[in-house]
Amino acid sequence: MLEKSLDCLRVLIIDDHVLLREALCAILSKEADFEVVGWTSPEMAQARAKALRPDVILFAIASETTDWPGLAKQLLGCCPASRITIFTSVDDENLLLDAIQAGVHGYLHKTVSVPDVLAALRSISQGGQAIMGRHAAKLELKCSRHAAHDQPAARAALNTKEVEILRLAAQGNSNKEIGISLYWSEITIKRKMQEIYQKLQARDRAHAVAEALRLGLI
Numbered sequence: 001m002l003e004k005s006l007d008c009l010r011v012l013i014i015d016d017h018v019l020l021r022e023a024l025c026a027i028l029s030k031e032a033d034f035e036v037v038g039w040t041s042p043e044m045a046q047a048r049a050k051a052l053r054p055d056v057i058l059f060a061i062a063s064e065t066t067d068w069p070g071l072a073k074q075l076l077g078c079c080p081a082s083r084i085t086i087f088t089s090v091d092d093e094n095l096l097l098d099a100i101q102a103g104v105h106g107y108l109h110k111t112v113s114v115p116d117v118l119a120a121l122r123s124i125s126q127g128g129q130a131i132m133g134r135h136a137a138k139l140e141l142k143c144s145r146h147a148a149h150d151q152p153a154a155r156a157a158l159n160t161k162e163v164e165i166l167r168l169a170a171q172g173n174s175n176k177e178i179g180i181s182l183y184w185s186e187i188t189i190k191r192k193m194q195e196i197y198q199k200l201q202a203r204d205r206a207h208a209v210a211e212a213l214r215l216g217l218i
Helices: 002-007 018-029 042-052 068-078 093-102 114-125 136-157 160-170 175-182 186-200 205-214
Strands: 009-015 034-040 056-061 083-088 106-109 130-132
Touching: 009 018, 009 042, 009 114, 018 034, 018 056, 018 114, 034 042, 042 056, 042 068, 056 068, 056 114, 068 083, 068 093, 068 205, 083 093, 083 114, 093 106, 106 114, 114 130, 160 175, 160 186, 160 205, 175 186, 186 205
Parallel strands: 009 034, 009 056, 056 083, 083 106, 106 130
Antiparallel strands: none
């Protein structure tokens, strides 16, 4: 088991239906390059993700009752190194677009075949993005339009040092540690972070990191 964990993609499954959660676990566990390190309900997702730090978070949504775009943003903030994929039968395009624009790395409709799911997760884990299944074409078009509108403005607003600060913050460094890396004082980094929040219209540090990831700045 230890040997497998060193070589495999570590996956955390979040699902509000136990049966589907167990089915996904069984499917992934049969693959040599995947290891399911845990599974949990949406309510415990953030705590489990922080504890396990998985490579991939497979966020399976069975209903619209959970605020999963909001939860996706929280997960992106607390685990910026994890790749988050929505796996759902929900057909609300606006909710799906909200999640994608929040920075999730994949959207897979539950009509997608098992081989396609596995291929998508492998691609996502290597830095790619996957939008597959129902509404995929519409979502890709909307995302491309949104990105074309947002990215030039965001890149113009943030200078090189500010992007570097966000990159270090995404790696879990404190203001003091970022200051040491950039040869600036902790007070200067704190002030710079406030300026970054304003430019990205972010509420806090985690939100700023999530926005930077969504916009492809880091």
